[in-house]
Amino acid sequence: xxxxxxxxxxxxxxxxxxxxxxxxxxxxxxxxxxxxxxxxxxxxxxxxxxxxxxxxxxxxxxxxxxxxxxxxxxxxxxxxxxxxxxxxxxxxxxxxxxxxxxxxxxxxxxxxxxxxxxx
Amino acid sequence: xxxxxxxxxxxxxxxxxxxxxxxxxxxxxxxxxxxxxxxxxxxxxxxxxxxxxxxxxxxxxxxxxxxxxxxxxxxxxxxxxxxxxxxxxxxxxxxxxxxxxxxxxxxxxxxxxxxxxxxxxxxxxxxxxxxxxxxxxxxxxxxxxxxxxxxxxxxxxxxxxxxxxxxxxxxxxxxxxxxxxxxxxxxxxxxxxxxxxxxxxxxxxxxxxxxxxxxxxxxxxxxxxxxxxxxxxxxxxxxxxx
Numbered sequence: 001x002x003x004x005x006x007x008x009x010x011x012x013x014x015x016x017x018x019x020x021x022x023x024x025x026x027x028x029x030x031x032x033x034x035x036x037x038x039x040x041x042x043x044x045x046x047x048x049x050x051x052x053x054x055x056x057x058x059x060x061x062x063x064x065x066x067x068x069x070x071x072x073x074x075x076x077x078x079x080x081x082x083x084x085x086x087x088x089x090x091x092x093x094x095x096x097x098x099x100x101x102x103x104x105x106x107x108x109x110x111x112x113x114x115x116x117x118x119x
Numbered sequence: 120x121x122x123x124x125x126x127x128x129x130x131x132x133x134x135x136x137x138x139x140x141x142x143x144x145x146x147x148x149x150x151x152x153x154x155x156x157x158x159x160x161x162x163x164x165x166x167x168x169x170x171x172x173x174x175x176x177x178x179x180x181x182x183x184x185x186x187x188x189x190x191x192x193x194x195x196x197x198x199x200x201x202x203x204x205x206x207x208x209x210x211x212x213x214x215x216x217x218x219x220x221x222x223x224x225x226x227x228x229x230x231x232x233x234x235x236x237x238x239x240x241x242x243x244x245x246x247x248x249x250x251x252x253x254x255x256x257x258x259x260x261x262x263x264x265x266x267x268x269x270x271x272x273x274x275x276x277x278x279x280x281x282x283x284x285x286x287x288x289x290x291x292x293x294x295x296x297x298x299x300x301x302x303x304x305x306x307x308x309x310x311x312x313x314x315x316x317x318x319x320x321x322x323x324x325x326x327x328x329x330x331x332x333x334x335x336x337x338x339x340x341x342x343x344x345x346x347x348x349x350x351x352x353x354x355x356x357x358x359x360x361x
Contacts, residue, residue, distance in 0.1 A: 066149055067190060068286055086244070
């Protein structure tokens, strides 16, 4: 388990280094994901311990957003003043984005024949 | 007010300054949220993140604790977001065949979803007459927090307000994706997950992993790609939209 955690952290560190050295607008962890993926491709299979740690983290992913979410407390005044517009924009735009994305995905999947392999 | 015995006050003064208390409170609030979610029969509208956030805010207000003090403890949970993001490579690798075959639909849905997310948020906000600062802060709301905050800075928004918009958007996505997709009768887990990730980043991805691993994998890819696409596109769109 320690080796698996080490591997995740090492990829994140490498990602941060790449992002900073190259001045990329992409966060270090996202580059770290790409590095980890490249390592797994090269290795051919996922070590059991890494699979377990990854599953543990991803199963509880929503917990990790709670501390940032509590940050709402710093902006309560502004939100109180503009909450109708903010809520309308966030709900409307989020639902619309999901509708557009799922529609385009299904359409292109059918047209390009990417559906066939699912059968 | 009821007088507080000095012993309790001493204990409070000690505990409230250690990371221990707020770390424990964060886990407890989330467990309460999950318990309610299970008790409701796993209804998506009973969102554990939203419940935990509300409980913690009430607790902070009741005890007069600042967000800074709270975060000193909660940062240990927050820190794990980095390694968890890297861990997305594991399901990505395990489902790589399905991902590779869906390259074209993903690219198309990414472009359409990314533009829709920014343009519709700005248009609705302006229609409701929100301030320019708030509008600019919510434009990048569909992408993961660090990228969204960077974009907000570039386009004249308030980064810490953007972080809040991002979290609320994630909760809205997690609450609505399952009922919406069931209503549309979309049975394709790839498409369902990808839509959740494009519209509502990591919290949508977390929700997708709860439902189906393939959906979670596609949501994770959508989140990463949309972060990059929006970082390039949002500043251009905002300068066009005013």
